[in-house]
Amino acid sequence: MQRHAGTISSPLPPGPVEAHVLDEAVIQRTLGAALRTGGEWAEIFVEDKRSSSAVLDDGKVEELTSGRDRGAGIRVVVGETTGFAHTADLSEDGLRTAAEAAAAAARGGSGGTEVVDLTRHTAPRPNDVSVAPEDVAKATKVELLTRADQVARSQGSAITQVMARYGDSRRKILIANSDGLLTGDDQVKTLFSVSCVAFGDTGMQTGRESIGHTIGFELFDQYDVEDLARRAAERALTKLNAKPAPSGTLPVVIGKGGGGVLFHEACGHGLEADLVGKSASAFKGKVGEQVASPLITLVDDGTIAGEWGCFAVDDEGRPAQRNTLIEDGVLTDYMWDFLRARKEGRLSSGNGRRQSYQHLPMVRMTNTVITNGDTEPDDIIAGTDKGVYVAQLGGGQVNTATGDFVFGMTEAYLIEDGKVTDPIREGNLIGNGPEVLTRIDALGNDFAMGSPGMCGKDGQGVPVGDGVPTLRVTALTVGGTAA
Amino acid sequence: MTAGGGSELLEVGDRVVALAQGGEQVEAVVLRSSDTEVRVYEGEIESFSSAQSQGVGVRVIVDGRQGFAYAGTLDDDVLAETVAEARDNAAFGEPDEFNGLAEPDGVAVAELNLYREGLLSVPTDDKISLAQQLEAVVKAADARITGVESAEYVDSVGDMAVVTSTGIRTSGRETACYVAAYVLAEEDGDTQTGFGFSVGREPSDLDVAKAAADAADRATRLLGATKPASGRVTVVFDPYVTAQFLAILGSTLSGEAVLKGRSLFADRIGETVGASQLTLVDDPTDPRAFTAGETDGEGLATRRNVLIEDGTLRQFVHNTYTGRRSGTASTGSAIRGGFKSTPGAGCQAVSLLPGDLSQEALIAQVGDGILVQSVSGLHSGVNPVSGDFSTGAEGLRIAGGAVGEPLREFTIASTIQKMLGDVVAVGADLEWLPMSAAGVSLVIGDVTISGA
Numbered sequence: 001m002q003r004h005a006g007t008i009s010s011p012l013p014p015g016p017v018e019a020h021v022l023d024e025a026v027i028q029r030t031l032g033a034a035l036r037t038g039g040e041w042a043e044i045f046v047e048d049k050r051s052s053s054a055v056l057d058d059g060k061v062e063e064l065t066s067g068r069d070r071g072a073g074i075r076v077v078v079g080e081t082t083g084f085a086h087t088a089d090l091s092e093d094g095l096r097t098a099a100e101a102a103a104a105a106a107r108g109g110s111g112g113t114e115v116v117d118l119t120r121h122t123a124p125r126p127n128d129v130s131v132a133p134e135d136v137a138k139a140t141k142v143e144l145l146t147r148a149d150q151v152a153r154s155q156g157s158a159i160t161q162v163m164a165r166y167g168d169s170r171r172k173i174l175i176a177n178s179d180g181l182l183t184g185d186d187q188v189k190t191l192f193s194v195s196c197v198a199f200g201d202t203g204m205q206t207g208r209e210s211i212g213h214t215i216g217f218e219l220f221d222q223y224d225v226e227d228l229a230r231r232a233a234e235r236a237l238t239k240l241n242a243k244p245a246p247s248g249t250l251p252v253v254i255g256k257g258g259g260g261v262l263f264h265e266a267c268g269h270g271l272e273a274d275l276v277g278k279s280a281s282a283f284k285g286k287v288g289e290q291v292a293s294p295l296i297t298l299v300d301d302g303t304i305a306g307e308w309g310c311f312a313v314d315d316e317g318r319p320a321q322r323n324t325l326i327e328d329g330v331l332t333d334y335m336w337d338f339l340r341a342r343k344e345g346r347l348s349s350g351n352g353r354r355q356s357y358q359h360l361p362m363v364r365m366t367n368t369v370i371t372n373g374d375t376e377p378d379d380i381i382a383g384t385d386k387g388v389y390v391a392q393l394g395g396g397q398v399n400t401a402t403g404d405f406v407f408g409m410t411e412a413y414l415i416e417d418g419k420v421t422d423p424i425r426e427g428n429l430i431g432n433g434p435e436v437l438t439r440i441d442a443l444g445n446d447f448a449m450g451s452p453g454m455c456g457k458d459g460q461g462v463p464v465g466d467g468v469p470t471l472r473v474t475a476l477t478v479g480g481t482a483a
Numbered sequence: 484m485t486a487g488g489g490s491e492l493l494e495v496g497d498r499v500v501a502l503a504q505g506g507e508q509v510e511a512v513v514l515r516s517s518d519t520e521v522r523v524y525e526g527e528i529e530s531f532s533s534a535q536s537q538g539v540g541v542r543v544i545v546d547g548r549q550g551f552a553y554a555g556t557l558d559d560d561v562l563a564e565t566v567a568e569a570r571d572n573a574a575f576g577e578p579d580e581f582n583g584l585a586e587p588d589g590v591a592v593a594e595l596n597l598y599r600e601g602l603l604s605v606p607t608d609d610k611i612s613l614a615q616q617l618e619a620v621v622k623a624a625d626a627r628i629t630g631v632e633s634a635e636y637v638d639s640v641g642d643m644a645v646v647t648s649t650g651i652r653t654s655g656r657e658t659a660c661y662v663a664a665y666v667l668a669e670e671d672g673d674t675q676t677g678f679g680f681s682v683g684r685e686p687s688d689l690d691v692a693k694a695a696a697d698a699a700d701r702a703t704r705l706l707g708a709t710k711p712a713s714g715r716v717t718v719v720f721d722p723y724v725t726a727q728f729l730a731i732l733g734s735t736l737s738g739e740a741v742l743k744g745r746s747l748f749a750d751r752i753g754e755t756v757g758a759s760q761l762t763l764v765d766d767p768t769d770p771r772a773f774t775a776g777e778t779d780g781e782g783l784a785t786r787r788n789v790l791i792e793d794g795t796l797r798q799f800v801h802n803t804y805t806g807r808r809s810g811t812a813s814t815g816s817a818i819r820g821g822f823k824s825t826p827g828a829g830c831q832a833v834s835l836l837p838g839d840l841s842q843e844a845l846i847a848q849v850g851d852g853i854l855v856q857s858v859s860g861l862h863s864g865v866n867p868v869s870g871d872f873s874t875g876a877e878g879l880r881i882a883g884g885a886v887g888e889p890l891r892e893f894t895i896a897s898t899i900q901k902m903l904g905d906v907v908a909v910g911a912d913l914e915w916l917p918m919s920a921a922g923v924s925l926v927i928g929d930v931t932i933s934g935a
Contacts, residue, residue, distance in 0.1 A: 058742070060579060061576055061577045062549070062576060062577075063549040065550075065824070065825075066551075066568045067552065067554065068553075068555065069555040070555060080524070081527060081531070083530075086532075086534050086536075088555050088556045089556075105532065107528070138571075138572070161744040161745060204744075204745070205869050239869075245896075247896065247933035280676075282674070360530060360532065396863055397863070401676045404875070405875075426869070426871045426873065427894070428863065428875060428894050428896075477710075477892065479864070479873040479933040480873065481898075
């Protein structure tokens, strides 16, 4: 369950994508082949993904990278068993070979020829992309990097190193299954990040800022890379004066936006139905129970237009949903994918996602948010006598079975006498999800989304978003080196 | 240098390199792999995946500018498109006199025997059976084991070739397989988890009993764990924890981190950077290493590099670019995360030279402290640039020279610099693990514990 904020590992570029990658008749025959040996259900997932990225590091644009990945993954389900095969060969022969491999892997019985009727089309919502990244000149993308580098370096001679990264991707998917579903999506993402190193008497410190949205190049009409670079540099410079972080259990105020990873780790993963189904979740069997402070309403929302974790349909063809998981502290539901939902005789909640056509889907979060409370954020800090204010959390990790989690603080300060004072060095916060949820005693009215992240589970990375208002946890263990 | 799949990939590489135009350097890295993954749950097959994947990454360097492109297929028209895209990308890179592909350097390629024909003839039913056995054995290991979240068998056969217009033409081939289990234990309403695995080049190498015993032991020994009090203590890292720490340490010794001003060890060659017990070696030619490899990501022979000797920093690891720019040469340490990126410089198989004592003897010597069995949040809690180190931890108290009650939900914090200096002893129990570092028990004094 590792999660790290940041870069998409293979950011992508543009290119003309065929309206439909495959002919419907071919899809139909492929699904038929997948079911021929007795499979109960079959699915074909086709992906065509292009990416491009450019990196400026150490004062120069190192290189531009472009990539293309295209292929299909085929699933066959028999009872509790899933057979899966994938291929980069999208010819009808290639698909049939993969379908037969998946069917053999699922070890079906002795079925006859299945006919799949692909009549129930779902029209994908068109993606709201006003400037397709493929229509933007490479030189324009490079220019963004150069500007970010110059602005970051101009923040002070202590800034000794700057890395800026631009990335975009266009992922066209098609999903068809033996229930007659035929749908797809066209997902465009654009990302920009700046990382700085500052050098001073206390050694080296780092600062990072990133923006990423499921939109096109118009991202840069909404955000200014110079501003981003300035903030990354300031973050590194601030930390040159940082004191060692305290160690021990203290009240912790989590700032708006930058603290969503707390809930992603503390309870999001524990609410994934695949883990719940195997008793690997501290939240198993708790629907209807008070699991969090009454201040807390937790929503996983794949429909927030333009956010990093949004989409029209998930990787099993279900439209994105807004799912309330915890309402006023009471656990209302888990997140579901097709297989887990089918077992329970219900519908997927639109949380079936996969890294690529080479992977099986599983239950994953989208954009995980805590809705606003009604306290002024300043009052939360003023009401905290001694503690830690975390402006930005880094990545985190959770053991869903026990609920124990950790996450890193990448920008944090001491709170003394109700005021934010000295910056502190990096350290981890550690806690137990179910316990921490009950220890939230103040919730701000200043909700904001945080930075784009990649969530890792079972070795698969998918883009996720999160957001929170300012909030206070009455006691969390801060893992610093100061007494 | 092998025949079969390797020679076919070399030919693909040749076709790419033949597309080089005048004044261009062109490199092709070509990969192909076949993978099988079986997961069982409660005796039944939960999922069975079988997959073939392949791809090519192309670097073009012209007038000191570098461009890169990749594709997940090896069709001829795609190869030509990929070269053209890399060439176009190169036009936007800034010129750098040190850019350039590897050239043959005369170092002989070690023969490591990483490929076992035997893996290919193992029947599917035997693979399924290995995963089923693992699940059954771990369930039977202890009455407190309440569930097996996953029990799996995974194998892969991989081929790689690197061909350049500068005279590199190498290929390698290897097989690998493992079984792994992740289990749940419960007692008096307390749940804990544990994992166990066994790794090999072919299924006959695998030790299902050991994987099951490790998983059961890890999960049950933490039952009833409490939070320790905050304070400063001596810790003993289990080999698995040491390996994770060494992998991070290795990343700080990359020539790339040094050149780009992101290594806390820059300008410190020849200086004492740790306790005199510390000798750190990166040796991908050691066939016991799971990450052993005959050639690096640029096609040069891998070699044994001594990075820290008796506590003194001796050298960094380099690829062709960082070696040239540092006024030295590649140490055969170009690392690639597949075909989708250009090579970085990094350690491939680091280990500490082991000491004389078993873990038990080290614990007796320590007297009072904590045995750290696992750490979490390394990716967020360790800053390899500043050296700040803080991670979540679980383990057992050490009291009176023996292990005592289980502990959880605490952090250990220090800095990488300080921890290296605070190393008190290195164990004799060197263990190769499925990561780019080997494990060994390690005793470190004066680490800050944050708990209750």
